[in-house]
Amino acid sequence: MKKWIFSSLLVLVSTAQAHEFWMTPDRFSPAANAPVKLSLRVGEGFLGEPVGFGQPMAISLRWHSLRGTKDLTRQLPATEQGAVALAFDRPGAQIVALDTQPVTTELSADKFTAYLREDGLEHVIALREASGQSAAPGRERYRRHVKTLLNVGGKTDKVFAKRTGQTLEIVPLKNPQRLKAGEALPVEVLFKGAPLPGALVKLWSRRGEQFDMLTTRTDASGKSITTLPWTGTWMVSVVHMVPNTEGHGQEWDSHWANLTFALPAVP
Helix, strand or coil, rough: CCEEEEECCCCCCCCCCCEEEEEEEECCCCCCCEEEEEEEEEECCCCEEEEEEEEEHEEEEEECCCEEEEECHHHCCCCCEEEEEEEECCCCCEEEEECCEEEEEEECCCHHHHHHHCCCCHHCCCCCHHCCCCCCCCEEEEEEEEEEEEEEECCCCCCEEEEEEEEEEEEECCCCHHCCEEEEEEEEECCCCEEECCEEEEEEECCCEEEEEEEECCCCCCCCEEEECEEEEEEEEEEEEEEECCCCCCCEEEEEEEEEEECCCCC
C-alpha cells in the first residue's frame, strides 16, 4: 500500500446508539494501484449518514493481506475527514479493519429494553430483571469493530477468512467473492477470540432502492449459515453486551461487529 488521499470533511462523528455503523469502499473490486475511497456510515436501512473518519475516533486501522498485517492508524488524518483513499499494490483479497474509541450513552429504561430486544440481547434483559434494574436507565459504553473485504485486481485468496483479532469479529467460512446468488454463506462469530453462541446475526442487502434484511442465530459453536438470495453489496452485523467491570458510571459494555462485502454478479 503506497498511497493515501484524504477528502474534505463531511460531518463529525455522530454514532447514534442502536444504529448500525459500517465501512464501505467506493469499489469492492478495484484494479491494483487504483485509489479506493473508504467511508464510514451510521444509521438504519443499510443507507445511513456519513461519519467523520480520522484519528480522533479510531483506536486502530489495520490492513490485512497475504503479506501480513500493517497498522495504518498513525496515517489517518489528525482531523476527521469524509473519507480516506488508499491503493493496494498487489492483487488478491484485502481486509481493512477499524476499531473505534469507546462512546458512552444513557437511555431510558423502556428505550434500552427495546434496543436490547431488537439486537437479540435477551440475556441482558434477564440480568437486569434479576438484579431489579428493569426500570432503571440503561448506561452503556459501546465500541465498533468493523471491516470490509475487497477483491483487488480480480483476484482472491485465503485472506477472506483471516481472523483480524478484533474484540468482536465476524469471520466468513466460505469466500463471499466466490459465491453466487442463492448460495449459502457460513460465518463464525468470535468474542475475545472464542466462539459466541446464541448471537443474533443480521445480514443486510441493498440493491439501489431495494433493501432487505435476513436474521439468524449462531449455534453452540458460534457459527451460522444463511442463503444470500441476491448479488450486490452485503453487510453482516452482530452486537454483544457484557457487564462493565471497570466502573466509570456505565453498567454495560457493548461491542458492535460488522463485515461488508460484495456478492459479484455472474458475467
